[in-house]
Amino acid sequence: MTWDWLKNKFNVYSLKSKMFFAILICFVFIVVSIIANNIFAMHIIKNKTNKSAELIADQVDHHLSLLFNKAKNVAFAFSVDSNLQGLSNYEGIDTRGYYDFYKFIRDLYRSSLYQLELDSDIESIYIYIDKVGYMVNSKQGIYSYNYIKDSAWLETIFELDLPQKWIAHWYDEDFSESNLISFVSRADLVNRDISSPVYVSVNFLERDISNLFKTMKITPSTSVYLIDENNIIMSADDKRSLGKHLDDYIMVDIDKLRKKEVMRIRDREYYQVLYKENGVGGSGMVVIIPEKEFLSEQRNMQIFFITIIFLIAIVFINLGIKIIIEYVDTPISKLVYYMSKAGQGNFSHAISEERKDEFGSLYFSYNQMVAQIEKLIKQLYQEKLIKKNMELKILQQQINPHFLYNTLDTINWIASVNNIKEISNIVIALSEMYRITFNKGREFIRIEDMIIGMRCYLDIQKIRYGDAFSYEIQIDKEIREYYILNLVIQTVVENAVEHGIDGLEREAFILIKAVKNHDKIHFTIEDNGHGMNNEKVKLVKAMIQSEKIISESGLKNIQRRLKLRFGEEYGIDIESEKDKGTCVSITMPIIHQIDRQDSNFEEG
Numbered sequence: 001m002t003w004d005w006l007k008n009k010f011n012v013y014s015l016k017s018k019m020f021f022a023i024l025i026c027f028v029f030i031v032v033s034i035i036a037n038n039i040f041a042m043h044i045i046k047n048k049t050n051k052s053a054e055l056i057a058d059q060v061d062h063h064l065s066l067l068f069n070k071a072k073n074v075a076f077a078f079s080v081d082s083n084l085q086g087l088s089n090y091e092g093i094d095t096r097g098y099y100d101f102y103k104f105i106r107d108l109y110r111s112s113l114y115q116l117e118l119d120s121d122i123e124s125i126y127i128y129i130d131k132v133g134y135m136v137n138s139k140q141g142i143y144s145y146n147y148i149k150d151s152a153w154l155e156t157i158f159e160l161d162l163p164q165k166w167i168a169h170w171y172d173e174d175f176s177e178s179n180l181i182s183f184v185s186r187a188d189l190v191n192r193d194i195s196s197p198v199y200v201s202v203n204f205l206e207r208d209i210s211n212l213f214k215t216m217k218i219t220p221s222t223s224v225y226l227i228d229e230n231n232i233i234m235s236a237d238d239k240r241s242l243g244k245h246l247d248d249y250i251m252v253d254i255d256k257l258r259k260k261e262v263m264r265i266r267d268r269e270y271y272q273v274l275y276k277e278n279g280v281g282g283s284g285m286v287v288i289i290p291e292k293e294f295l296s297e298q299r300n301m302q303i304f305f306i307t308i309i310f311l312i313a314i315v316f317i318n319l320g321i322k323i324i325i326e327y328v329d330t331p332i333s334k335l336v337y338y339m340s341k342a343g344q345g346n347f348s349h350a351i352s353e354e355r356k357d358e359f360g361s362l363y364f365s366y367n368q369m370v371a372q373i374e375k376l377i378k379q380l381y382q383e384k385l386i387k388k389n390m391e392l393k394i395l396q397q398q399i400n401p402h403f404l405y406n407t408l409d410t411i412n413w414i415a416s417v418n419n420i421k422e423i424s425n426i427v428i429a430l431s432e433m434y435r436i437t438f439n440k441g442r443e444f445i446r447i448e449d450m451i452i453g454m455r456c457y458l459d460i461q462k463i464r465y466g467d468a469f470s471y472e473i474q475i476d477k478e479i480r481e482y483y484i485l486n487l488v489i490q491t492v493v494e495n496a497v498e499h500g501i502d503g504l505e506r507e508a509f510i511l512i513k514a515v516k517n518h519d520k521i522h523f524t525i526e527d528n529g530h531g532m533n534n535e536k537v538k539l540v541k542a543m544i545q546s547e548k549i550i551s552e553s554g555l556k557n558i559q560r561r562l563k564l565r566f567g568e569e570y571g572i573d574i575e576s577e578k579d580k581g582t583c584v585s586i587t588m589p590i591i592h593q594i595d596r597q598d599s600n601f602e603e604g
Contacts, residue, residue: 064212064285068283070119070202072164074125075185078187078200080191083104105132108127108136109141112125112127112138115138123178123205124176126138126203127198131195131198133146153201157199160184162186163185164185164186165183166184167182167183167184167201168226168228178206178207180206181204181234182203184201206235214237222293223288224236225286226285232245232246269291272288274287331363332359338366338370350366350367350371351366444486444594447482447484447514451475458493465501470508471510474514475514476514479516483593484588488562488588489523492586496510500527500529501527501529501530503530506528511526519590520588524583524585524586530578531578531581532578544556544559566588572585
């Protein structure tokens with residue numbers, strides 16, 4: 001099976017089906033891997049735990065059996081000792097027999113010392129002969145009954161009714177400073193030649209046995225308990241458990257465990273429990289291993305299994321990446337590339353690839369969309385160009401003069417002949433103003449020339465209003481060398497005179513200012529005239545901004561000219577207050593120079 005064959009087969013399905021199929025494969029693989037891993041791991045845990053538990057139990061039992069058999073042999077050796085037999089049958093101590101008694105008990109004491117030296121595992125040996133009322137202590141000497149009658153050891157052995165028994169977790173401050181485990185044997189029940197009760201106790205330190213358990217743990221929390229026939233704990237790591245019943249620490253059916261020897265129980269968590277009978281005095285050993293900790297021996301296999309899963313996962317991931325690249329990333333990247341071309345204004349490129357999935361539909365829709373956009377842009381461009389040319393012509397027609405220079409010259413000649421100076425001055429100013437205004441038909445005018453024209457117009461108005469009118473022009477020399485659109489400032493100033501100060505009862509004043517701000521020039525034309533209330537200001541602003549409202553207002557024409565020429569960020573704004581005046585702000589770009597046709601200009 002080749003990749004090309006799989007690609008051709010896969011291409012007939014939808015994108016959603018492809019992604020679902022890929023996700024389903026990965027999901028099934030992960031689920032199967034997890035289930036297989038759990039089953040495999042649990043099988044290993046069960047087998048390994050049982051085998052290891054049996055192994056450790058055999059090892060511990062072997063050591064314990066050596067100790068217990070040693071104790072049993074030592075007890076038996078003393079049971080047949082001639083000195084012990086002589087003391088147990090001794091009739092009484094008198095002057096004539098004192099030497100024999102002394103010899104028997106001295107030799108018995110020496111035998112216990114000798115035995116202690118032979119075996120370092122034994123802590124001590126106690127022998128009590130009831131007939132004579134004496135005790136032989138291998139570590140501390142010989143004691144009479146009166147001295148030891150209140151000792152814990154003596155009280156314990158007097159309750160012994162069996163040939164031999166283990167006594168655990170006992171402490172006798174008279175003879176020992178540590179907990180002892182003792183194998184106690186009734187010598188008179190072992191050797192029928194002994195006529196009176198004789199007790200032989202071979203003592204071991206409990207900590208020596210528990211230390212033996214510590215060296216044989218297979219996990220940190222493995223617990224090993226030595227119990228007697230009544231399930232009482234004789235030795236363990238946890239000294240608090242000594243002398244207590246096994247059920248106090250783990251819920252296990254001990255009778256059933258003694259028969260099965262290995263059980264799996266749950267007591268808050270799962271444990272493997274092993275029982276090993278010692279065979280000496282009815283004692284036994286219980287090993288408890290938490291399953292969750294028994295992982296060390298299977299780590300290599302888990303690593304191997306995880307490695308296999310990882311390698312297989314890489315194959316599926318690689319397959320998924322190929323699917324994503326082939327059926328998602330590549331077509332998306334192609335679509336993004338062509339859309340970026342369209343975003344840059346290039347609508348002539350169509351996607352030629354044919355696909356049968358969702359991206360094929362997207363490609364087809366994209367091709368139709370860009371073709372339609374290109375068609376609409378061409379139509380819109382042509383329509384806008386025609387409309388712009390028509391609007392400019394209409395605006396220019398609106399500001400054409402209604403009289404000619406020769407008419408003004410005639411009026412000036414008549415005024416001069418009749419010696420009417422005021423009329424002559426008005427005509428001269430008016431002629432100069434229109435000469436500058438017409439600007440030889442050019443659309444742009446130098447700001448310095450515009451200022452001259454404004455002075456001519458305002459001087460005419462001063463003749464009209466007399467001392468009731470004044471004006472001021474504040475424009476820096478640097479700004480005066482720039483160019484602006486013709487008939488913009490003039491129109492606003494005329495509007496301020498006609499609608500702002502005409503009929504004003506107080507002295508009228510108009511201020512014309514210009515400020516350079518980076519690549520823009522901000523003009524303001526302020527008057528102290530009638531002003532407008534808020535409702536009228538809103539109405540005027542709406543009129544000059546709206547394309548739907550038809551008006552012959554000079555402010556609306558200015559607004560349209562500025563935005564058509566320079567863009568939406570340029571134009572005029574109005575602020576006014578009733579009976580206090582009006583301020584019109586005009587924003588235009590800085591234009592350093594213009595060509596002869598006024599069609600091109602260089603902005604600052």
